[in-house]
Amino acid sequence: MxxxxxxxxxxxxxxxxxxxxxxxxxxxxxxxxxENPYPPLPSVLEAIARAASHIERYPNMAAPELTLAIAARQGVLPEQIAFGGGSVESAAQLIRAFAGDGDEVIFAWRSFEAYPLLVSGAGATPVQVPLTADHRHDLDAMLAAITERTRVIFICTPNNPTGTVVRHDELHAFLAQVPDDILVVIDEAYVHFTNDPEAERGIELFHEFENVAVLHTFSKAYGMAGLRLGYAIVRDDVHEGLRKVAMPFALTDIAQAAGVASLAAExxxxxxxxxxxxxxxxxxxxxxxxxxxxxxxxxxxxxxxxxxxxxxxxxxxxxxxxxxxxxxxxxxxxxxxxxxxxxxxxxxxxxxxxx
Ligand SMILES: Cc1ncc(COP(=O)(O)O)c(C=O)c1O
Missing domain, CATH: 3.90.1150.10 (Aspartate Aminotransferase, domain 1)
Known part of the structure; x- marks a missing residue:
């Protein structure tokens, strides 16, 4: 055994x-x-077919076209985008690079099922902070849970599975109190479905706070769950760590082409x-x-x-x-x-x- x-x-x-x-x-x-219940757009399927014609080659890990398209779309620099085979892989990279034995990773609970698995898998300790009675993040309790061992905090908004959002003003006030050597990851997998004007705007917070990373995915709004394409928006110091732990060639040329075609068909x-x-x-x-x-x-x-x-x-x-x-x-x-x-x-x- x-x-x-x-x-x-x-x-x-x-x-x-x-x-x-x-x-x-x-x-x-x-x-x-x-998942998105609708089938892929014809233009996305055509891009997939074109990219499929050279699968005898390894993918281009630099993903140049997709990087430029996302940078333009999100108003960030190309070097601030780090890809994963799905944003769950980006989350895994962030945890692997910044938390290990003896470290703690804080997140709300209940939240995305993968967080405790990824944290435990990296050898770090998951610290689960219960949601409030109305199923929202308890940011005060999350602040109180910070110790000298805390390395990463996940904020999932809208939260899976409750659908509740963290407001922009409350997240701003929270970030102002988190020590700047703790990485705060705002997981915005479902942000495209939000129509609450008070909901947080992660990229604005990324521009304002040096210790913020934002996670996005093509799985949900873009309907590409089966192709595995996600990314983290991060600063240089974080990007360097992610490059070291990323699974080589996890992001295929087919997913890259579909991502570019999806952004063109937004x-x-x-x-x-x-x-x-x-x-x-x-x-x-x-x-x-x-x-x-x-x-x-x-x-x-x-x-x-x-x-x-x-x-x-x-x-x-x-x-x-x-x-x-x-x-x-x-x-x-x-x-x-x-x-x-x-x-x-x-x-x-x-x-x-x-x-
Ligand atoms: C909150 C949240 N983050 C990230 C993901 C990962 O999505 P993907 O790996 O398909 O990009 C999911 C998937 O369900 C999710 O619910």
């Missing part, structure tokens, strides 16, 4: 989500991974994002009208804080062809899909057990 390192043995094994429902003959909707993609935002707001309004407690989501999913009723509600939804993301004892995250999927979800709730 080969023994795992003790910090790895303590990590619960990953359980992949389901994509079929036994005993249900109707349509099945996969609303469990916060207006077209924005129309889909706008539909998803409208659908999200419709779902939220229907939940409220039917008396379901659910925090104000600014992402492409809603959170049902079902507590002890989580498993019963999940079984009810699954039996009606709805694959959602349950967190036993806590709640259920339901991604916003195409209108028919959202209708099916709202209809299923009419006969659901209540929490």
């Amino acid at each position: 080969i023994t795992q390192r003790s910090n790895i043995a303590a990590i619960p094994s990953y359980r992949p989500g389901k994509s079929t429902v036994d005993g249900w003959a109707g349509p099945v909707y996969k609303l469990s991974s916060n 207006d077209e993609l924005q129309e889909r994002v706008d539909v998803l935002i409208t659908e999200r707001d419709r779902v939220r309004a229907s939940l409220a009208a039917a008396g379901w407690k659910s925090p104000d989501s600014q992402a492409n999913f809603v959170w049902l804080p079902a507590g002890d009723m989580t498993d019963a509600l999940n079984t009810h939804l699954a039996n009606l062809g709805l694959i959602v993301r349950p967190f036993t004892g806590h709640g259920i995250r339901v991604s916003i899909g195409e209108p028919a999927a959202n209708d099916a979800f709202l209809t299923a709730l009419e006969s659901a057990p209540r929490y």
